[in-house]
Amino acid sequence: MSEMEAVTKKLELTRHQVSSMPPSTIYIPDFITPEEEEQLLNKIRTAPLPRWAQLSRRRLQTWPSSLSSSNTLLAAPLPAWLHDPIIPRLESQTGIFMDSPHGAPNHVLINEYAPGQGIMPHEDGAAYHPVVATVSLGAAIVLDIYQKRETGEREIEPTYRILQEPRSLLITTDEMYTKHLHGIQEITADRDLGPKTISNWDLLGHQIAFTDGQNERQVRTSLTYRDVLKVSKLGSKMKIFGNR
Ligand SMILES: O=C(O)CCC(=O)C(=O)O
Numbered sequence: 001m002s003e004m005e006a007v008t009k010k011l012e013l014t015r016h017q018v019s020s021m022p023p024s025t026i027y028i029p030d031f032i033t034p035e036e037e038e039q040l041l042n043k044i045r046t047a048p049l050p051r052w053a054q055l056s057r058r059r060l061q062t063w064p065s066s067l068s069s070s071n072t073l074l075a076a077p078l079p080a081w082l083h084d085p086i087i088p089r090l091e092s093q094t095g096i097f098m099d100s101p102h103g104a105p106n107h108v109l110i111n112e113y114a115p116g117q118g119i120m121p122h123e124d125g126a127a128y129h130p131v132v133a134t135v136s137l138g139a140a141i142v143l144d145i146y147q148k149r150e151t152g153e154r155e156i157e158p159t160y161r162i163l164q165e166p167r168s169l170l171i172t173t174d175e176m177y178t179k180h181l182h183g184i185q186e187i188t189a190d191r192d193l194g195p196k197t198i199s200n201w202d203l204l205g206h207q208i209a210f211t212d213g214q215n216e217r218q219v220r221t222s223l224t225y226r227d228v229l230k231v232s233k234l235g236s237k238m239k240i241f242g243n244r
């Protein structure tokens with residue numbers, strides 16, 4: 001990509017910037033089509049059962065594999081269905097992994113939340129380049145974002161609330177990644193949704209679905225694409241053993 005193209009892409013992206021937040025959050029509704037969504041959900045559903053890790057409040061698949069205790073990914077390609085169409089589209093529409101160490105995501109977590117399930121406020125940590133691209137499938141859900149105090153503790157109430165519609169793309173980078181925590185409440189309906197409470201309200205693709213201010217939870221699945229910083233090749237590991 002030429003520098004000019006890169007600049008143009010960045011300009012186009014500003015259209016999708018969540019204006020009430022630091023300039024590091026991008027929301028694009030209808031990033032994938034309903035057909036693509038269905039195909040992805042099918043692949044996720046038909047993955048062999050051992051692929052799922054049952055956590056206390058959600059289920060999780062990790063592709064291509066879990067990180068080692070030293071946060072290292074064993075080099076392996078993502079399966080084709082996680083690659084296409086999302087990774088080329090991330091590249092052509094956002095360019096957000098352009099400056100990441102491997103120039104593209106190499107790792108995907110698939111989280112599935114039934115109504116009443118969620119994820120405790122947390123940070124994604126140092127294993128990854130600080131860019132996360134989240135594609136939502138199946139249903140809408142609210143992501144709460146909490147500011148981190150100087151002391152490292154988080155604020156009690158979320159500073160921002162992002163309504164993630166099915167088929168949308170949410171990108172968080174920079175200080176959204178490093179100075180905030182994020183979580184999903186363990187509730188059966190997201191309430192009090194509106195222009196004053198939802199940071200990306202103006203960017204929603206289907207505002208009309210939430211005019212009653214409520215989102216009854218249904219099963220919602222997310223794909224989070226990241227670039228793991230440390231990657232080891234099996235071959236080079238063997239060499240280490242060979243050298244001993
Ligand atoms: O499902 C989501 O939108 C958030 C998932 C998440 O925070 C994570 O996997 O680290």
Ligand SMILES: [Fe+2]
Nearest residue numbers: 122123124182
């Ligand atoms: Fe996270």
